[in-house]
Amino acid sequence: GQNIDQPTEMTATEGAIVQINCTYQTSGFNGLFWYQQHAGEAPTFLSYNVLDGLEEKGRFSSFLSRSKGYSYLLLKELQMKDSASYLCAVRDHGGGATNKLIFGTGTLLAVQP
């Protein structure tokens, strides 16, 4: 089966840096995604990791360690608009031909002035 865990809530200060962790256990790992979701809206793509290491994209970076089943999303220079839910999602082929995107529990980030 699949198990993807994230902290439920986090609070950070405007201008600061925050790291959101994600641990996963899947049978057919085929990549890890991070999405941002504002309430009542569809998720928006932030980053994608399939190999170990750090991927940087502007204020957002994502890290992956496949051997540890671990990823984190790093947000720098936090802005109030970054207050949202951050979803870790694993693409899992499950041993079959079809890849499925399985979401973690999500982390609600509150950025305070």
Added chain:
Amino acid sequence: GAVVSQHPSRVICKSGTSVKIECRSLDFQATTMFWYRQFPKQSLMLMATSNEGSKATYEQGVEKDKFLINHASLTLSTLTVTSAHPEDSSFYICSAGLTGQAAFGSGTRLTVV
């Protein structure tokens, strides 16, 4: 990039009636689409994988006779919630395209009264 259109965005229905939600890929062909359900303050839960021209694959615990999925063309998948009850009230969202990042529909807020 890939664009997915989902309709309706909001629907209110009476208990016992059926509701159909459409998911269309606008600029690409999707042999596979995915349907998710999201309850308040929770993450996206995969309900089923919609396969063009064949039966959908349902996740464990999802009633296939209650959530009917039809994927009759390469650009359209529909989810019909049959005999809806208040506990079916939720945010339903579809996605397609997993070669890179998944494209998500804008979601449907279903309220059963």
